[in-house]
Amino acid sequence: MDQDRPKPDLIVFDCDGVLVDSELLSCRCLSEVLAQFGVQLTVERALELFLGRSAKAVEEHYRDLGQVLPQDFLPCLKARVLETFAGALQPIPGVGLVLSELKTPCCVASSSDLDRVSLSLDVTGLARHFGDRLYTAQMVRHGKPAPDLFLHAAAKMLADPARTLVIEDSVSGVRAGKAAGMTVWGFVGGGHYRDRDGRAILSAAGADRVFGRMSDFWEA
Template sequence: MDQGRPKPDLIIFDCDGVLVDSELLSCRCLSDVLAEFGFQLSVVQALELFLGRSTKAIEQHYRDHGQVLPDDFIPRVKGRVLETFSGALQPIPGVDTVLSELKAPCCVASSSDLDRVSLSLDVTGLAQHFGDRLYTAQMVRHGKPAPDLFLHAAEKMGAKPARTLVIEDSVSGVQAARAAGMMVWGFVGGGHYRSRDGRAILSAAGADRVFAQMSDFWGA
């Protein structure tokens, strides 16, 4: 694919931070729930450590540091996030137009659980663009930054990795797409990049291109 004017056979969208402006909301929920269990983690630290990662990765992080999270940690976080999303989640500005005008097939590949992805798309009115073409870290052995999820999505969609374009907002997502042999564009229009240099962060991770507004999806 030509980087400037790609004609992909498939476009894979991450959900959080690409389709919906959810990263700050979910990191606040994570920070709050951890605090309830006596673990201190700021929203900024949550973004740095877990942006684009699954809840399993969060548990593994603490396990690697000799700390075990309570059994009800994941259910508590999931419940808090779903409740928060139901009342406050917004779509990324302009993404509905981009999805409506796409010529290539598209799907979602997210580190979040399927119920969270489904709720996010329902609440923001974006579900109509994807139907059941939703793939999550629950469906593969290794989540991002491993390539498993993107390769799984491409296989299900009948597309070759080399003919697939991924839209990602996280370092782990960019790394996963690169490892899968796919072209990847970094998106930095979510609220979590207002105080961070997302362009530098995702470019350093290996993004082929970085853009900040959905109106610039296809570039000049």
């Protein structure tokens, strides 16, 4: 694909931080729920460690440190996130217009579970653009930064990975897309990049292009 004027057969959108401005909300929820179980983690550190990764990755991280989180950690986290999203989640500005104007087939590939993705899209009015074309880390063995999820989405959409464009906001997502042999555009318009150099972060991760406003989606 020509980076300046791509003509992909499929566009795969991450959800959190690309379609919905959720990353700060979810990291705050994670910090608060961990605190309930006696684990201190700042929102800033949560962004560094877990941006673009699944809740399972949180458990694995602490297990590797010799700290097993209680069995009810994940249900508590999920409940807190869903409650917070239902009352406060907003779409990324301009993304609805981009999706309305797309002529290329598109889908979602997210590290979040299906319930959270579905709620996020329903709350923000974006669900109609995707229907049941929602693919999550629950559906594959290895989540991002492994390529499994993006390859699964392309296979389900009958698309060639080499002709697939991924829109991602995280290092793990960019690496996953590149490992899948796809073109990856980094998006840094979410609130979690307000005080961080997202362009440098995602460029260093291998993004083919980085942009900060959905109104610039097709601009070189």
